[in-house]
Amino acid sequence: MAKKALITGITGQDGSYLAELLLSKGYEVYGMIRRSSSFNTARLEHIYSDPHESGARMHLVYGDLNDGSRLNHLIRTTKPDEIYNLGAQSHVRVSFDVPEFTGDTTGLGVLRLLDAIRETGHECKFYQASSSEMFGKV
Incomplete structure (x- = not known):
């Protein structure tokens, strides 16, 4: 049975590379995308490939x-x-313009x-990627 991975940020550079790597290793990959007007x-x-294809x-x-109940459902x-x-x-300029949203x-x-993982009781490995940019000028 193939391992399953859930990737947030799959449409970004690192997320797309990770998806490609995991698929090459035989994983089934679920990529979380936001609903937006620009479906990038x-x-x-x-x-x-079409998810309806065999x-x-x-x-x-x-x-x-920002939607804990949806995260819970996805897990x-x-x-x-x-x-x-x-x-x-991930936009540095936006992070300074709207720091609360960031x-x-x-x-x-x-x-x-993490709360969704705990609440569902689902056992899995968790990887958190971050950047020093999130702290601004320190």
């Missing part, structure tokens, strides 16, 4: 690090062996994801 999946087009191993699922339904949290508000997404989003 350009980095995934070369590895994405044998599809990559699935894009809607979710947001319950996908049952990942590994969760990779690469999602964040903190809520980047900081509390991690807490919501």
Whole structure:
């Protein structure tokens, strides 16, 4: 049985590379994407296939690090062996313009994801990616 991975931030550079690597190792990959007016999946087009086709191993699922109940639902339904949290508000200029939103997404989003793991009782490995940029000029 193939291992399953849930990746937040899958449409970013690191998330798309990680998805490609895990697929090459035989994983089934669930990539969390936000609902938005700009459906940016350009980095995934070369590895994405129609989820309705037989044998599809990559699935894009809607979710947001600001929505704890949705995170809980995704963990319950996908049952990942590994969760990779690469999602964040990643634009440095925006982080200074709207610091509260940035903190809520980047900081509390991690807490919501960890709480969802705890609340579901699902055992899995968790990887948290971050950047020193999240602390601003220290």
